[in-house]
Amino acid sequence: MGAGKTTVGRLLAATLGVTFLDSDHAVEARAGKPVQEIFVDDGEAAFRTLEREAVAAALDEHDGVLALGGGAVLDPATRALLEGHAVVFLRVGLSDAVKRVGLGAGRPLLLGNVRARVKQLLDERTPIYEGLARISVDTDGRSPQDVAAEIAAGLDRLPHRTEER
């Protein structure tokens, strides 16, 4: 959360001339309500089920850039589906992440003490993100445009890019 996946993903898709999809938006379309309302009305487990289905469908049907919600890769089935894809990890430090998410509006997992929650999530998840990524980009103090440009250059250097997409 606050790494810039949604923002940078959209810019990257425009740079590459491909379509953009965000898993949170796909979940919202399925549920007919915002992520925050799904958490409140139905609970996190219901959100994760919708997320797993939305990511699986997107990986099957969508051919452009897919931005994931930060918790999507906690699901082992989702991690397995991502194998062979050009997964990009946007690295963000605690300080920049907290600045970017502000009070955490629209991000239910940050309710309460935003800084403590962001720290906990970064600590728990960073090893998973590092394990999945084919490309890692530091985002602290950098503009989304700069980050998107570095990813585009990194994709160009990946071997067998078209076959493995």
Ligand SMILES: Nc1ncnc2c1ncn2[C@@H]1O[C@H](COP(=O)(O)OP(=O)(O)O)[C@@H](O)[C@H]1O
């Ligand atoms: N590199 C960046 N530098 C500064 N602000 C950023 C950067 N990337 C994203 N942001 C801002 O941070 C907030 C969260 O970005 P978002 O793309 O929603 O992140 P994520 O999808 O990873 O949670 C947005 O307000 C966005 O404009």
Ligand SMILES: O=C(O)C1=C[C@@H](OP(=O)(O)O)[C@@H](O)[C@H](O)C1
């Ligand atoms: O980290 C998480 O578990 C979540 C991240 C959010 O997406 P972003 O990472 O795009 O903010 C969204 O999927 C939901 O609030 C849960």
Ligand SMILES: [Mg+2]
């Ligand atoms: Mg996002």
